[in-house]
Amino acid sequence: MNSSYAQKKADLRSVLTVYGRKSVLEALTDEMLSCQTLHMADSNRKGGIIADIEQRAAARGVPVRLHTRDALSRISRNGKQDQGVALDIACPAFAALDQGWLQARLVGSKAPLTLLAMDGVTNPQNVGMIIRSAAAAGVDGIIYPDKGLAALGPLVIKASVGTVFRAPLLRCERLLPALRLCQAQGIEVSYLDGNADNSIFEQAGAGHRVYVLGGETHGVSAEIRELADTALSIPMAGGVESLNVAVSAALVAYASQRR
Amino acid sequence: MNSSYAQKKADLRSVLTVYGRKSVLEALTDEMLSCQTLHMADSNRKGGIIADIEQRAAARGVPVRLHTRDALSRISRNGKQDQGVALDIACPAFAALDQGWLQARLVGSKAPLTLLAMDGVTNPQNVGMIIRSAAAAGVDGIIYPDKGLAALGPLVIKASVGTVFRAPLLRCERLLPALRLCQAQGIEVSYLDGNADNSIFEQAGAGHRVYVLGGETHGVSAEIRELADTALSIPMAGGVESLNVAVSAALVAYASQRR
Incomplete structure (x- = not known):
């Protein structure tokens, strides 16, 4: 149990979660980045930049997970500025x-x-x-x-x-x-x-x-x-x-x- | 005549004119700086920071010259931001x-x-x-x-x-x-x-x-x-x-x- 916990913690250390609609779209557009999971608040209104983000994620095969607004805040760690969107990026050098x-x-x-x-x-x-x-x-x-x-x-x-x-x-x-x-x-x-x-x-x-x-x-x-x-x-x-x-x-x- | 003109131009090159009330007061307070001449617009209202600037200049023996607002703009080269005050600082390393x-x-x-x-x-x-x-x-x-x-x-x-x-x-x-x-x-x-x-x-x-x-x-x-x-x-x-x-x-x- 302990070693799996330690492993999970180490894995978290090599993930950087970016948030905010523009930052997430930019990251999804950068082919050099390894995007792991797109997190979206289920309260996001469809269309506009949200549609662009979803399209880009689908095109790259990045899995999408829906969360309550509160749960998303815990993922982004910045509910005030995440705009209902967060993206996990794998950083193998971390x-x-x-x-x-x-x-x-x-x-x-x-x-x-x-x-x-x-x-x-x-x-x-x-x-x-x-x-x-x-x-x-x-x-x-x-x-x-x-x-x-x-x-x-x-x-x-x-x-x-x-x-x-x-x-x-x-x-x-x-x-x-x-x-x-x-x-x-x-x-x-x-x-x-x-x-x-x-x-x-x-x-x-x-x-x-x-x-x-x-x-x-x-x-x-x-x-x-x-x-x-x-x-x-x-x-x-x-x-x-x-x-x-x-x-x-x-x-x-x-x-x-x-x- | 020509050599005196060239000399004057060379002298100007080793003077830096700062402007704005706060910047000028700061410069007058810096003992390391060689302040040459304080230029003031004759339209400046007395008192407040203008009084502080005049006191500081007097205490350091920096000569003061009064100008029309227009003439001061030509000295500061930034009439929009000079706030009626400019200061010539000698920069011997220039x-x-x-x-x-x-x-x-x-x-x-x-x-x-x-x-x-x-x-x-x-x-x-x-x-x-x-x-x-x-x-x-x-x-x-x-x-x-x-x-x-x-x-x-x-x-x-x-x-x-x-x-x-x-x-x-x-x-x-x-x-x-x-x-x-x-x-x-x-x-x-x-x-x-x-x-x-x-x-x-x-x-x-x-x-x-x-x-x-x-x-x-x-x-x-x-x-x-x-x-x-x-x-x-x-x-x-x-x-x-x-x-x-x-x-x-x-x-x-x-x-x-x-x-």
């Missing part, structure tokens, strides 16, 4: 961040493992840009906690220019225990800090490492600074005191892959 | 991009000269972020044409988090002749193109070079592709097809300084 995943990757990897984490980045525009850049750089995983980060919803998806569906998101509940888990597997935890002595350009890519980027307002939280093994900086000239967090993430992600 | 500047810098430089240019980047948010990142990386100049780029105004200043006042902006009228001038001085012109064979990480920093970044919608224009000596790409993994232009600019700027 994984639940747990000991099993880490061990499998560490055994199999020839190059140093590079993970990226965000601590309190609440602007979905930045989160989406970070996912896009990190995926482009080829990092092994982007830790995505359910709490303390912009929700994995339409704004993040839009800002990622759709790259989120193919990005290696490592999903977990909260960041701190996830970082402890990484540390226990011998992965160094480093956070970015403009005042740190060591530069990412000297240190990046030297060993298994998770890079933690702090939020726009408060930076990296005290408890994560406490936990971390090292602090790293991006050198700045010209009297500039800080960089945009999405820019920092891109520099870190590419630096980690350049050794 | 220069007019001409043969003299290029020759002086090429003679004096031990390291390869790195310039950054934007072609048709119309989103002020991106332009501001690019200036901030390029200044932080320590590039030698950011070419800023009067035409074909988001106006050097409040939105760009805000997105740059104020770094624009200290950034090495090379001002000119249009980008194409400016690039020809660079080329005539032996500076290689390279544009960024996702499909180019050569990676910036292999090539950057190898010689004097100006990197041209294309706009959000159309990329680098045909006439600049034609003119350019080389095309360079940022390698992308994970099926990602492009990067945000501000992210690309940061990667290019830092790569150029890492040799």
